[in-house]
Amino acid sequence: MGSIQLQHVNKSFGAHAVIPDASLTIEDGEFVVFVGPSGCGKSTLLRLIAGLEDTTSGEILLDGRDMTAAPPAKRELAMVFQSYALYPHMTVAQNIGFPLKMAGMDKAAIDAKVKEAAATLNLSSYLDRRPRNLSGGQRQRVAIGRAIVRQPKAFLFDEPLSNLDAALRVNMRLEISELHQQLKTTMIYVTHDQVEAMTMADRIVVLNAGNIEQFGTPMELYRTPANRFVAGFIGSPKMNFVDGAEAAKHGAAAIGVRPEHMQVSTSAGAWKGTVGVAEHLGSDTFLHVNVDGLGLMTVRTEGEKQLHHGDTVWLTPDPARIYRFDKDGRSLRAN
Amino acid sequence: MARAASTQRKVTVTIVAWVVALVIFFPILWTVLTSFKSEGDAINISHFFQTPWSIESYFEVQSRSDYFRHFFNSVIISVGSTLLALLFSIPAAWSMAFAPTSRTRDIMMWMLSTKMMPAVGVLVPIYLIFKTLGLLDNAWGLMIVLMLMNLPIVIWMLYTYFKEIPVDILEAARMDGATLGKELVYVLVPMAVPGIASTLLLNIILAWNEAFWTLNLTAANAAPLTAFIASYSSPEGLFWAKLSAASTLAIAPILVLGWISQKQLVRGLTFGAVK
Amino acid sequence: MATRQTRTLARFMMAPSVIILFVWMIVPLVLTLWYSFQRYNLQHPDRAGFVWFRNYYFFLTDPAFVQAIGNTLILVVGVLLITVIGGVLLALLLDQPIWGQGIVRLLVIAPFFVMPTVSALVWKNMLMHPQYGIFAWLAQLFGQRPIPWLQDFPLFSVTLITAWEWLPFATLILLTALQSLDEDQKEASEMDGANFVNRFIYIILPHLARAITVVILIETIFLLGIFAEIYVTTQGGPGYASTNLPFLVYVQALLNFDVGGASAGGVIAVILANIVAIFLIRIVGKNLDA
Ligand SMILES: Nc1ncnc2c1ncn2[C@@H]1O[C@H](COP(=O)(O)OP(=O)(O)OP(=O)(O)O)[C@@H](O)[C@H]1O
Numbered sequence: 001m002g003s004i005q006l007q008h009v010n011k012s013f014g015a016h017a018v019i020p021d022a023s024l025t026i027e028d029g030e031f032v033v034f035v036g037p038s039g040c041g042k043s044t045l046l047r048l049i050a051g052l053e054d055t056t057s058g059e060i061l062l063d064g065r066d067m068t069a070a071p072p073a074k075r076e077l078a079m080v081f082q083s084y085a086l087y088p089h090m091t092v093a094q095n096i097g098f099p100l101k102m103a104g105m106d107k108a109a110i111d112a113k114v115k116e117a118a119a120t121l122n123l124s125s126y127l128d129r130r131p132r133n134l135s136g137g138q139r140q141r142v143a144i145g146r147a148i149v150r151q152p153k154a155f156l157f158d159e160p161l162s163n164l165d166a167a168l169r170v171n172m173r174l175e176i177s178e179l180h181q182q183l184k185t186t187m188i189y190v191t192h193d194q195v196e197a198m199t200m201a202d203r204i205v206v207l208n209a210g211n212i213e214q215f216g217t218p219m220e221l222y223r224t225p226a227n228r229f230v231a232g233f234i235g236s237p238k239m240n241f242v243d244g245a246e247a248a249k250h251g252a253a254a255i256g257v258r259p260e261h262m263q264v265s266t267s268a269g270a271w272k273g274t275v276g277v278a279e280h281l282g283s284d285t286f287l288h289v290n291v292d293g294l295g296l297m298t299v300r301t302e303g304e305k306q307l308h309h310g311d312t313v314w315l316t317p318d319p320a321r322i323y324r325f326d327k328d329g330r331s332l333r334a335n
Numbered sequence: 336m337a338r339a340a341s342t343q344r345k346v347t348v349t350i351v352a353w354v355v356a357l358v359i360f361f362p363i364l365w366t367v368l369t370s371f372k373s374e375g376d377a378i379n380i381s382h383f384f385q386t387p388w389s390i391e392s393y394f395e396v397q398s399r400s401d402y403f404r405h406f407f408n409s410v411i412i413s414v415g416s417t418l419l420a421l422l423f424s425i426p427a428a429w430s431m432a433f434a435p436t437s438r439t440r441d442i443m444m445w446m447l448s449t450k451m452m453p454a455v456g457v458l459v460p461i462y463l464i465f466k467t468l469g470l471l472d473n474a475w476g477l478m479i480v481l482m483l484m485n486l487p488i489v490i491w492m493l494y495t496y497f498k499e500i501p502v503d504i505l506e507a508a509r510m511d512g513a514t515l516g517k518e519l520v521y522v523l524v525p526m527a528v529p530g531i532a533s534t535l536l537l538n539i540i541l542a543w544n545e546a547f548w549t550l551n552l553t554a555a556n557a558a559p560l561t562a563f564i565a566s567y568s569s570p571e572g573l574f575w576a577k578l579s580a581a582s583t584l585a586i587a588p589i590l591v592l593g594w595i596s597q598k599q600l601v602r603g604l605t606f607g608a609v610k
Numbered sequence: 611m612a613t614r615q616t617r618t619l620a621r622f623m624m625a626p627s628v629i630i631l632f633v634w635m636i637v638p639l640v641l642t643l644w645y646s647f648q649r650y651n652l653q654h655p656d657r658a659g660f661v662w663f664r665n666y667y668f669f670l671t672d673p674a675f676v677q678a679i680g681n682t683l684i685l686v687v688g689v690l691l692i693t694v695i696g697g698v699l700l701a702l703l704l705d706q707p708i709w710g711q712g713i714v715r716l717l718v719i720a721p722f723f724v725m726p727t728v729s730a731l732v733w734k735n736m737l738m739h740p741q742y743g744i745f746a747w748l749a750q751l752f753g754q755r756p757i758p759w760l761q762d763f764p765l766f767s768v769t770l771i772t773a774w775e776w777l778p779f780a781t782l783i784l785l786t787a788l789q790s791l792d793e794d795q796k797e798a799s800e801m802d803g804a805n806f807v808n809r810f811i812y813i814i815l816p817h818l819a820r821a822i823t824v825v826i827l828i829e830t831i832f833l834l835g836i837f838a839e840i841y842v843t844t845q846g847g848p849g850y851a852s853t854n855l856p857f858l859v860y861v862q863a864l865l866n867f868d869v870g871g872a873s874a875g876g877v878i879a880v881i882l883a884n885i886v887a888i889f890l891i892r893i894v895g896k897n898l899d900a
């Protein structure tokens with residue numbers, strides 16, 4: 001069991017409210033990702049759940065029990081830190097076994113559990129090494145191993161992959177997802193990488209300046225963003241926004257069109273513009289088009305498209321996929 | 336050309352440096368050498384290197400003034416006061432490094448200021464209190480005084496070492512279910528071993544050489560080596576060799592420790608103001 | 611940073627140290643202050659009573675006090691001059707590439723680890739003794755009459771001994787500071803064609819300024835309390851020629867049993883030391899912010 005509930009949680013450092021008022025219910029077994037720009041309070045929220053910080057007001061419930069005042073040790077949660085936070089003076093085996101030792105388990109049982117965890121994570125041949133003699137990926141696995149041995153109610157990850165190189169990051173991403181399939185334990189995962197968020201999450205929490213902007217499945221966020229911030233944050237490349245007269249035509253203060261929801265033509269269309277930079281990725285081509293009167297827009301077209309700097313193009317947004325926002329940035333639905 | 340010039344310069348500098356170093360070291364060197372002479376030969380400087388060497392003086396020192404008893408007093412007092420200081424300072428330094436409040440800084444400054452109080456300012460009451468409590472000439476009494484004297488330095492040194500430990504790791508221990516005690520014993524202390532060791536070393540050196548309280552608060556029983564040596568200040572006949580032997584014995588152990596911990600000395604004695 | 615719970619725990623972990631240091635500082639200090647207003651002689655416990663500033667009056671007007679203050683200042687300033695200038699020169703020397711640098715360094719810092727009573731005795735007997743000391747032997751070698759150092763120049767001798775003890779400290783600190791001087795900066799100035807004197811004045815000395823200040827302040831704290839060196843060599847004599855403030859207080863308290871007078875002296879010593887301490891604490895405090 002591992003459901004987590006936040007009820008009107010507020011966290012202030014001095015007069016500065018980092019988390020003004022957050023309420024959230026995470027179901028048992030869910031994989032929830034917190035995303036948001038740097039400094040928006042993701043780590044703070046995670047640390048509140050972990051018990052490493054206490055709330056200024058509001059309650060945190062684990063499995064329905066009020067744990068707001070409980071110290072981290074009592075919450076039965078496991079955390080994987082961005083820096084891994086391995087114990088440098090202990091071997092890999094001792095690192096992984098540490099939570100069990102703290103729980104007062106006897107040596108033989110610890111050994112067995114450590115071996116089991118190490119086998120799952122391909123660490124069996126490194127058990128006697130110290131963390132400094134491991135690669136970044138291996139350290140990451142040890143940190144995960146230390147988290148899983150104790151069978152916690154939930155795992156908390158704070159940007160666990162940000163210190164790894166790109167290729168390794170993709171690998172570890174898959175491993176963590178697989179781990180979640182196997183264990184079916186609640187996981188909360190903090191990242192500012194929206195690709196990680198989209199690919200791993202059952203549900204995503206989008207945070208902005210300490211506020212929960214939206215909480216939903218990746219597809220919900222993609223299809224029906226609650227507001228302009230979420231619309232801009234989810235999806236890559238970013239959504240194009242247009243305001244002014246063009247938006248007024250659609251009865252909104254601003255409209256947004258995703259790069260993948262526009263047709264490109266060299267002969268005719270809604271908006272005329274000039275190709276600035278063309279990024280040919282092979283599978284896709286991203287065109288940065290300077291649209292007359294509307295500014296720079298990004299468009300995604302098929303990879304083989306032969307368009308270059310200086311070419312004149314016409315863009316036509318898919319009318320069913322135009323997002324409309326009111327003057328406060330809230331989404332306007334169903335016109 | 337350039338290389339030859341720089342080699343020549345290095346030779347010159349080396350010679351100058353060695354001469355200066357030997358002049359500075361000379362009193363110690365001379366003491367050690369003299370300790371291996373007989374009393375008659377010790378003062379015969381003109382023929383110092385022709386006369387025979389002996390270790391006679393060391394035996395005499397031991398039988399005359401019981402070197403080993405004083406040596407053990409020194410060990411007990413310096414090590415004891417240091418361990419006592421660690422007991423108090425590890426938790427305090429943990430607090431200041433990992434759970435600082437707005438007042439932490441002021442508290443640290445205040446601790447530093449207690450270190451600056453001249454001992455004579457409190458000699459009289461301490462002497463009278465110790466007399467009343469029967470702590471005069473008592474190893475425990477001295478241990479407590481030296482512990483208090485050095486506690487600010489110990490706390491400061493540990494604080495600077497603890498500051499270098501990432502707080503993540505302590506938080507990881509908390510997440511892993513460690514109570515505060517276990518966090519200290521299993522994680523913080525093992526990680527800070529080098530820092531704790533050098534703090535320990537410097538503190539032992541300072542306590543070993545402390546010569547105000549040890550002279551004023553001890554007589555026969557608890558007298559450490561500082562007082563043992565001071566008893567040689569009123570000469571009785573020829574005693575150069577014995578004095579040298581006693582001095583060599585008194586400084587040898589700490590000189591070795593001092594050489595080992597010279598780098599930490601800077602950090603400890605300047606409260607981190609010079610790195 | 612931390613939860614309320616950790617902060618509460620932190621307070622408990624800090625409390626023992628704070629309390630014992632507070633007691634250690636306050637109780638004796640208050641007692642000293644109290645005694646300093648009392649007529650209190652251990653030999654005449656019957657004649658006790660509150661005497662206002664009488665002790666201060668006697669202590670301050672005692673010619674020995676004036677001399678002791680003078681001696682204290684001479685001792686502190688003398689040792690500071692020798693150790694700071696000597697320390698800078700030695701640090702510059704040891705910062706050069708030399709063969710056996712490690713050993714030279716060990717030799718130079720060794721005196722700091724010698725306990726004060728040993729230093730004083732070794733200098734008194736092995737070096738400065740008018741008959742058997744090395745200095746006497748050297749003097750005779752050059753056909754001079756040996757000088758009874760501790761008799762004729764007691765304060766100078768004590769200053770010399772103390773300077774020998776503290777020179778390593780100054781050297782070590784200044785060398786450490788010097789080594790943190792950016793190698794690039796040194797090379798750049800050499801490329802700019804600055805000669806050694808210019809480099810010393812415009813680059814090295816400013817870089818060392820802070821370390822020198824720290825050395826001066828810390829040494830001052832310790833030097834104001836010099837005791838063992840005098841106790842072992844001259845016992846403050848001849849007369850009061852080498853008596854400093856701590857030694858005078860010691861004489862009053864433990865030799866003359868005049869608790870009141872000694873306490874007044876102690877209070878004066880505390881005031882003097884505090885003046886220095888204020889500056890040192892400022893500097894260290896600034897460092898803490900950085
Ligand atoms: N101990 C603290 N005292 C004061 N302010 C803090 C403290 N910890 C965090 N903050 C502030 O709270 C805000 C949120 O910080 P947090 O670390 O949660 O951001 P984040 O979303 O994790 O950012 P990042 O993606 O860069 O890790 C920041 O503005 C930060 O400056």
Ligand SMILES: [Mg+2]
Binds near residue numbers: 042043044
């Ligand atoms: Mg963060």
